[in-house]
Amino acid sequence: MIVLIKGARLLGAEPTDLLLRDGVIAEIGSGLDGTGATVIDAGGLVALPGLVDLHTHLREPGREDAETIASGTRAAALGGFTAVHAMANTDPVADTAGVVEQVWRLGREIGYADVRPVGAVTVGLDGQRLAELGAMADSAAGVRVFSDDGRCVADALLMRRALEYVKAFGGVIAQHAQEPRLTEGAQMNESELSGRLGLRGWPRVAEEAIIARDVMLAAHVGSRLHICHLSTRGSVEIVRLAKQRGLPVTAEVTPHHLLLTEDLVAGYDARYKVNPPLRSADDVAAVREGLADGTIDAVATDHAPHPVEDKECEWDAAAFGMLGLETALSVVQHTMVDTGLLDWAGVADRMSFAPGRIGKCDGGDFAQARPLAAGEPANVVLVDPSASRTVDPAASVSLSRNNPYEGRKLPGSVVATFLRGFPVVENGELTQSSIQKGMR
Amino acid sequence: MIRHLLSSSDLTREQATTILDTAEEMARLTEGRSVKKLPTLRGRTVVNLFFEDSTRTRTSFELAAKRLSADVINFSAKGSSVSKGESLKDTALTLAAMGADAVVVRHSASGAPYRLADSGWIDANVLNAGDGTHEHPTQALLDAFTMRHHLGDLDGRHIVIVGDVLHGRVARSNVSLLATLGARVTVVAPPTLLPLGVEHWPCEVSYDLDAALPGASAVMMLRVQQERMNAAFFPSAREYSRRYGLDTQRFGRLSDDAIVLHPGPMNRGMEITAEVADSERSVIVEQVTNGVYVRMAVLYLMLAGAGDGTTGQEGAA
Ligand SMILES: [Zn+2]
Numbered sequence: 071m072i073v074l075i076k077g078a079r080l081l082g083a084e085p086t087d088l089l090l091r092d093g094v095i096a097e098i099g100s101g102l103d104g105t106g107a108t109v110i111d112a113g114g115l116v117a118l119p120g121l122v123d124l125h126t127h128l129r130e131p132g133r134e135d136a137e138t139i140a141s142g143t144r145a146a147a148l149g150g151f152t153a154v155h156a157m158a159n160t161d162p163v164a165d166t167a168g169v170v171e172q173v174w175r176l177g178r179e180i181g182y183a184d185v186r187p188v189g190a191v192t193v194g195l196d197g198q199r200l201a202e203l204g205a206m207a208d209s210a211a212g213v214r215v216f217s218d219d220g221r222c223v224a225d226a227l228l229m230r231r232a233l234e235y236v237k238a239f240g241g242v243i244a245q246h247a248q249e250p251r252l253t254e255g256a257q258m259n260e261s262e263l264s265g266r267l268g269l270r271g272w273p274r275v276a277e278e279a280i281i282a283r284d285v286m287l288a289a290h291v292g293s294r295l296h297i298c299h300l301s302t303r304g305s306v307e308i309v310r311l312a313k314q315r316g317l318p319v320t321a322e323v324t325p326h327h328l329l330l331t332e333d334l335v336a337g338y339d340a341r342y343k344v345n346p347p348l349r350s351a352d353d354v355a356a357v358r359e360g361l362a363d364g365t366i367d368a369v370a371t372d373h374a375p376h377p378v379e380d381k382e383c384e385w386d387a388a389a390f391g392m393l394g395l396e397t398a399l400s401v402v403q404h405t406m407v408d409t410g411l412l413d414w415a416g417v418a419d420r421m422s423f424a425p426g427r428i429g430k431c432d433g434g435d436f437a438q439a440r441p442l443a444a445g446e447p448a449n450v451v452l453v454d455p456s457a458s459r460t461v462d463p464a465a466s467v468s469l470s471r472n473n474p475y476e477g478r479k480l481p482g483s484v485v486a487t488f489l490r491g492f493p494v495v496e497n498g499e500l501t502q503s504s505i506q507k508g509m510r
Numbered sequence: 511m512i513r514h515l516l517s518s519s520d521l522t523r524e525q526a527t528t529i530l531d532t533a534e535e536m537a538r539l540t541e542g543r544s545v546k547k548l549p550t551l552r553g554r555t556v557v558n559l560f561f562e563d564s565t566r567t568r569t570s571f572e573l574a575a576k577r578l579s580a581d582v583i584n585f586s587a588k589g590s591s592v593s594k595g596e597s598l599k600d601t602a603l604t605l606a607a608m609g610a611d612a613v614v615v616r617h618s619a620s621g622a623p624y625r626l627a628d629s630g631w632i633d634a635n636v637l638n639a640g641d642g643t644h645e646h647p648t649q650a651l652l653d654a655f656t657m658r659h660h661l662g663d664l665d666g667r668h669i670v671i672v673g674d675v676l677h678g679r680v681a682r683s684n685v686s687l688l689a690t691l692g693a694r695v696t697v698v699a700p701p702t703l704l705p706l707g708v709e710h711w712p713c714e715v716s717y718d719l720d721a722a723l724p725g726a727s728a729v730m731m732l733r734v735q736q737e738r739m740n741a742a743f744f745p746s747a748r749e750y751s752r753r754y755g756l757d758t759q760r761f762g763r764l765s766d767d768a769i770v771l772h773p774g775p776m777n778r779g780m781e782i783t784a785e786v787a788d789s790e791r792s793v794i795v796e797q798v799t800n801g802v803y804v805r806m807a808v809l810y811l812m813l814a815g816a817g818d819g820t821t822g823q824e825g826a827a
Contacts, residue, residue, distance in 0.1 A: 260706050262707025264705070264707075265705030265706055265707045266707075267620060267621065268621075268642050268679060269621070382597075382599055384619035384622045387619060
């Protein structure tokens with residue numbers, strides 16, 4: 071298949087043409103010859119490398135009522151992602167080579183986006199014994215990111231061992247930083263508002279204390295550390311200090327922590343219940359600054375689908391988490407690009423190159439997060455920054471509807487997504503996936 | 511005049527005063543009568559939806575509704591709430607189908623009455639009878655009613671509230687209502703039992719009970735659950751009573767016309783000694799009686815005149 075993309079602004083720069091052939095970017099330049107190619111007029115569109123999500127809950131196996139690998143990767147493709155890291159808190163937990171290979175293979179067969187399984191750090195996410203990290207790394211899934219996400223690896227010794235152990239195969243521990251004792255029964259950010267609403271508080275210090283500890287542990291053993299979804303000003307400051315000291319610490323922030331604040335909780339609408347919780351406007355400002363100056367390396371969605379009944383209930387009984395894949399780029403444009411904090415090259419870095427480096431999926435046969443250059447895999451997304459839409463949860467291809475942006479007007483739209491040269495999204499709509507057309 | 515009563519902080523001073531005045535009228539109309547019933551809410555249905563046991567609150571609402579001649583349905587959904595099973599939504603749809611005009615809801619989850627009121631599942635008026643650690647507005651109203659009865663206008667009066675403010679819905683509701691009514695409120699508790707941001711509440715905060723008592727017109731002692739001890743909120747029940755309990759000695763420091771309140775149920779010997787609880791100036795039993803009048807007033811103001819042909823000729827308020 072040959073595709074000629076005409077007049078796209080590469081990472082927001084001057085318009086040029088891209089020729090995609092046999093899964094790679096064959097040529098870049100102006101006035102390319104489109105003989106035999108499907109021609110796409112990309113005037114006014116920005117071309118970005120296919121986005122890479124470090125933090126996706128695909129729910130399969132176990133909760134196929136909330137999301138499946140098929141529905142989740144469709145949502146990913148529509149959001150401009152060509153690779154997602156599937157979190158391990160499934161049922162069964164992704165803590166063995168068997169489970170991660172199954173998830174990886176299903177992703178390959180469905181073909182809308184590459185699925186990179188995240189392996190559990192501990193058996194059953196129980197925080198007691200290390201899972202067989204090496205077996206998962208050596209499996210066909212080639213796991214490099216390990217996380218007990220949903221839970222914190224709270225035991226300092228276990229965390230130290232995990233950090234050390236994964237050095238053998240270039241892995242990284244992605245920590246869900248939440249001191250468990252400080253957050254027993256926690257429901258929302260601990261603040262004046264939580265006091266007024268009578269909801270148990272989730273104090274910032276519960277996140278910051280774990281990050282500070284883990285930064286020191288990583289320094290001590292000389293390991294890479296990745297911090298999931300950091301949400302507070304204090305966390306940004308700790309990571310900034312760690313980077314100033316040259317420590318190999320990376321961090322991600324979610325789109326919702328870039329935009330939403332705890333005030334939304336006031337009506338007890340459980341769509342706004344998420345872990346870590348929505349924080350204050352000051353924290354939002356701090357994570358935006360952190361993302362702009364590179365303290366925070368990546369945006370990761372923490373896409374967390376839940377069935378209606380798990381949200382349409384009492385706040386205490388509701389599940390934590392919100393959808394994110396289909397809205398992430400729009401939220402980043404709204405909070406970072408349209409505010410002048412980040413240009414499109416910066417977006418490419420925070421949503422593709424950096425997560426690709428952290429997840430070690432930027433090399434090998436199915437390399438992601440590669441530069442837009444001749445000879446590189448043709449993972450490309452075309453974005454229309456001038457578009458805008460009012461978010462309608464019912465329009466989502468996710469199986470779930472826990473969308474916190476309902477009714478909000480957000481800028482930007484993904485016009486096309488190419489996975490290794492094949493358009494999985496065209497004119498803002500899903501196409502038949504590559505595998506269904508016999509393309510691999 | 512009131513669509514829902516979810517939080518006492520939603521009440522303006524005028525609304526709160528109207529409720530208290532109406533409650534006084536209810537007391538006047540029913541107290542001397544042999545038949546303590548007013549026909550005001552005949553044909554209206556009030557549902558007591560209790561996801562959490564509280565016989566005293568449920569009975570009080572039941573009595574209030576019956577005295578206004580409403581039909582009362584007690585719907586106990588205990589154990590089916592936060593655990594899976596019959597959901598809040600299904601329950602609400604059931605009650606809507608039954609034609610409930612008002613739903614009095616008690617729930618262990620903060621905000622559950624808000625879900626009921628805002629969801630569109632049911633059209634009824636919603637009355638919060640205590641939700642988690644959030645609010646219990648009719649308790650605050652009955653406390654204010656009781657205080658007003660003894661002290662007159664609460665404007666400028668000093669009220670001291672002592673105990674578990676962090677987990678206590680009564681404290682939250684009382685602080686905001688009393689402040690709305692112009693009283694000066696001091697909450698007293700160990701720092702561990704005060705919520706973050708309490709300094710922004712419309713009250714003063716103290717860790718020292720002895721310092722707070724002089725000049726108080728009323729002292730409200732809140733129930734402190736002994737289990738809190740295990741979560742390290744305080745070292746022992748004895749230490750708690752020593753520092754924050756109301757005993758005869760502390761009671762003696764109050765002015766002669768000051769009154770003592772407790773929303774019940776009491777831990778005698780913990781936050782309050784038996785001598786104080788049973789003393790002349792303790793109005794704890796009165797609070798129970800007043801609870802019925804206040805709840806009558808709220809139900810009346812919510813339901814009467816809001817529908818068809820329910821204007822009671824008794825003309826309360
Ligand atoms: Zn997490």
